[in-house]
Amino acid sequence: MRGSNMTVVRGGSPVVAGASCVIRPGEVTAICGPNGAGKSTLLMALAGLVSPAGGEIDVNGRPLAEFQPRERARVIGFLPQQSEAAWDVDVRTLVGLGRLPWRAVPGRPVRAGKEADLAAIEKAIADMQLEPLADRPVSRLSGGEKARAMMARVLAGEPQYILADEPFASLDIGHAADLVRLMKEQAARGRALAVVMHDLALAMNHADRVIVLDKGRVAADAAPREALNEELIARVWNASVRWIGDRGSQALLV
Amino acid sequence: MTRLSAILIAALALALPLSLLAGRIWIVPWSEPVPNASVILAELRLPRSVLALIIGAGLGGAGAAMQGYLRNPLADPGLFGIAPGAAFGAVMALFLGLAAIPFMLPAFALLGAGGAMALLALIAGRTGGIALFTLAGLMIASLAGTLTSLAISLSPNPFAMSEIVTWLMGALIDRSWSDVWIAAPLTLAGLIVLWACGPSLDAMMLGEEAALSLGVEARRLQWAIVIGIGLTIGAGVAVAGIVGFVGLMVPHLGRPFTDRRPSSLLVPSALAGALLVLVADIFCRLAPVAGELRLGIALSLLGAPFFLALLLRLRRQLA
Known part of the structure; x- marks a missing residue:
């Protein structure tokens, strides 16, 4: 997935201005940046949910704008910020919603669907370690369990690309670490993941690549150690910081 | 077909014969024959019974679709202003003294529903966003309500005024097969449109962005909802006036018996709505009051306390 020179205008002003980036299969790409840098907007543009005013996005060598909505939904999975389910469905039903882009006939119930649907749903549940919770209503899940269930919903659609907007936002470190590990497993199986992250240490230690956005422009697009160096963080976030610790388990001192 | 739907159909099969036999004059097959039975x-x-089934099915189905679309258990099909629009159209027919001409009143009501739909589409139109759409609906509802009040206050004579006021209360008294022929095809078409929205409504439970990412086309869904609600509610108001609360109550009662996806709720809600209106209409006929209890009033008497109880429960959940 390649976005070149993307400009996205929202409410009259450009939120993303001439950004270019590549999301590669087999990698977890972290998208970082200060508040209002355009991270979510960039992610939505890559997901095909807002159309850029300028620039181009290619997915597997084809312009994203040419995809039909259903076709796009089968290739790109999107997890919005603070996902909630409006109705108190059980986990398996929730995960089953991920199969909607694959349904053949309108109105055919997802759960009674083809073998492929059922297999994908069970696999997504297993991948996110939700088997014991599969029949539990979503309202009775903890924050970490809910985040995993929402991710399983995306996985059930078997997308090549997974774009997630701050899936760790309200998770404690234990649950965040679980989710990161499970997401890295997905990358290892050849999926491409682009994840908006606020926690720079999480990006530093776990991402394969980091894109730093600053005022709608790409300030860095490189390996974590290169992209998140102390000078760049000082410049973009306007905070003096220091990395401590060993490679793979670094912490950020502010 | 789910078990819930099967139970509801069985209940309908029991209630329908009862509604044929019940009334001021009971028709009891095994006792002495009633003249003109x-x-x-x-x-x-x-x-009358068939009409109750049609209107109830339309209200129930529309309510389930509406709650699914707005992701809100308190949404009612009246919210978008289609029912008030249809009511205003019908009131205009009464106001102008055209109601005596066959098909005039339902035609005016459908015109009113169509006008409300067109306004909605015009205002909300391009983006398919829900907030603007709901606001537009509320404004249309308020405008149509005001115009209806205006028509009542300006009505040419006391007879027209009382006719309008009585009509607004909703009833199934003195309905004939011609009303059935108006309501049945429109309601059925509307329910089919809403039923086809099922998977998109399921996706909507994850929020608008997630629904888009699952391949839902927001504008198309919005159009389908407007058309589906317009047909079912417009047809219902055209032949029976304003019948409130069915669209609000029925999806609620049904939801716990389904897997809670909006698509699983559409058919049971239509069936349960049909059952509720049919049974309520039997009570209206049998209620010991002078004249006859109006269906709209009976259902509101039942519905308003239900709505309050619901709010109390939700408040406890949210607190």
Whole structure:
């Protein structure tokens, strides 16, 4: 997935201005940046949910704008910020919603669907370690369990690309670490993941690549150690910081 | 078909014969024959019962679709202003003294529903966003309500005024087969449109962005909802006036018995709505009041306390 020179205008002003980036299969790409840098907007543009005013996005060598909505939904999975389910469905039903882009006939119930649907749903549940919770209503899940269930919903659609907007936002470190590990497993199986992250240490230690956005422009697009160096963080976030610790388990001192 | 739907169909199969036999004059098959029983059955009770089924199914189905679309258990099909629009159209027919001409009143009501739909589409139109759409609906509802009040206050004579006020209360008294022929095809078409929205409504439970990412086309869904609600509610108001609360209550009662996806709720809600209106209409006929209890009033008497109880429960959940 390649976005070149993307400009996205929202409410009259450009939120993303001439950004270019590549999301590669087999990698977890972290998208970082200060508040209002355009991270979510960039992610939505890559997901095909807002159309850029300028620039181009290619997915597997084809312009994203040419995809039909259903076709796009089968290739790109999107997890919005603070996902909630409006109705108190059980986990398996929730995960089953991920199969909607694959349904053949309108109105055919997802759960009674083809073998492929059922297999994908069970696999997504297993991948996110939700088997014991599969029949539990979503309202009775903890924050970490809910985040995993929402991710399983995306996985059930078997997308090549997974774009997630701050899936760790309200998770404690234990649950965040679980989710990161499970997401890295997905990358290892050849999926491409682009994840908006606020926690720079999480990006530093776990991402394969980091894109730093600053005022709608790409300030860095490189390996974590290169992209998140102390000078760049000082410049973009306007905070003096220091990395401590060993490679793979670094912490950020502010 | 789910078990819930099967149970509801069985209940309908019991209630329908009862509604044919019940009334001021009971028709009891095994006792002595009632004079003109066949006329009462074929020309009065059967069309009335069939109409109750059609209107109830439309209200129930529309309510389930509405709650699914707005992701809100308190949403009612009246919210978008289609029912008030249809009511205003019908009131205009009464106001202008055209209601005596066959098909004039339903035609005006459908025109009113169509006008409300067109306004909605015009205002909300391009983006398919829900907040603006709901606001537009509320404004249209308020405008149509005001215009209706205006028509009442300006009505040319006391007779027209009382006719309008009574009509607004909603009833199934003195309905004939011609009303059935108006309401049935429109309601059925509307329910089919709403039913086809099922998977998109399921996706909507994850929020608008997630629904888009699952391949839902927001504008198309919005159009389908407007058309589906317009047909079912417009047809219902055209033949029976304003019948409130069914669209709000029925999806609620049904939801716990399904997997809670909006698509699983559409058919049971239509069936349960049909059952509720049919049974309520039997009570209206049998209620010991002078004249006859109006269906709209009976259902509101039942619905308002239900709504309050619901709010109390939700408040406890949210607190």
